[in-house]
Amino acid sequence: MALAGCSDSETQDDASTIIRTTTNIAGAGVVGNNRDTVGLCPALAPLDPTGIEGDTRPVGHAEGISALPADPQRIVVLDAAGLDASCAVGIWERVVGAATIDPDFRGDGDQPLYLGTGLASVPSVGPVGAPDIDAIAALDPDLILGADLLGSNTYDELTTIAPTVFTATGQGWKDTFLQSAAALGRGQAGFEALASFSADAERVGREIDATQTQASVVRFDADSIEVDGPNSFAGQILAEVGVGRPQSQRDAAFSVETDDLSPVEGDIVYVRFAGPDGETFGREVMDGDAWHALGSVTDGRVFAVNDTVWSGSGVVAARAVLDDLSASLNAYVS
Structure with missing residues (x-):
């Protein structure tokens, strides 16, 4: 089929x-x-025009409020929702590393094949749930996107490397997706993607x-x-x-x-x-x-x-x- x-x-x-x-x-x-x-992954969506303060944007998330780069250029993603969102809003080409989501069916790369070969070839920074802090630091990211399941201790370690967002899980996949899209500076594109899917x-x-x-x-x-x-x-x-x-x-x-x-x-x-x-x-x-x-x-x-x-x-x-x-x-x- x-x-x-x-x-x-x-x-x-x-x-x-x-x-x-x-x-x-x-x-x-x-x-x-x-x-x-x-x-599969579309062209880069327009940047959200509101909330920008200089080169940063305050974003609330599971661990508080963080000043994130308004338009991140080097992104490390540590969960499935964030990696999916990076494709959906077209920012996937700026993902420099990601936790291994699909270790058993990965073909030639480290990431899920359903997101296409571009993201499938993104280097791994360890498995989901146990990211390699040193590997992340070596990539020199300007944004790290993960989920609250990683815990506060991991969050504290990651913030010493780059601004970090942990999405709050438990409210359904749509809510998590929108949080990820907002952290990537493209929350409006996330809303539009969800509306299109629902239709x-x-x-x-x-x-x-x-x-x-x-x-x-x-x-x-x-x-x-x-x-x-x-x-x-x-x-x-x-x-x-x-x-x-x-x-x-x-x-x-x-x-x-x-x-x-x-x-x-x-x-x-x-x-x-x-x-x-x-x-x-x-x-x-x-x-x-x-x-x-x-x-x-x-x-x-x-x-x-x-x-x-x-x-x-x-x-x-x-x-x-x-x-x-x-x-x-x-x-x-x-």
């Missing part, structure tokens, strides 16, 4: 170097394996008759099966498109045992894997009798999706999920 990319860019990244050939995993049809990332989500929902389908969303870890609740990133996108959820999946996320997979059932089931170990365990489960007893499996209505995208945060990832739904919600595995 081939999915389309979006707008033009000042620098076209060569997505032809990315090869995604898998079309079936343990009977599940693979969605998004031919995702087109050429021109497209509503349109796609009508086109695919989304309200008639209840979708189950499952993630295989190395030794467990997790079912997404409505507050997960994927759950929020499904709700905005209008896709329903099975009765058992309308509250919080939960785990299921391999000997009772009935809570996984849906009109359609989307599966994703947490790295190679998750895929190995997932294949074992999906080859078993309990899995094949599901009606969605019998009907050919199970699809494997990219874990980084469906576990992501940001409007670029949200659009990728939207494309996946458009391609698969009414499809069958042949």
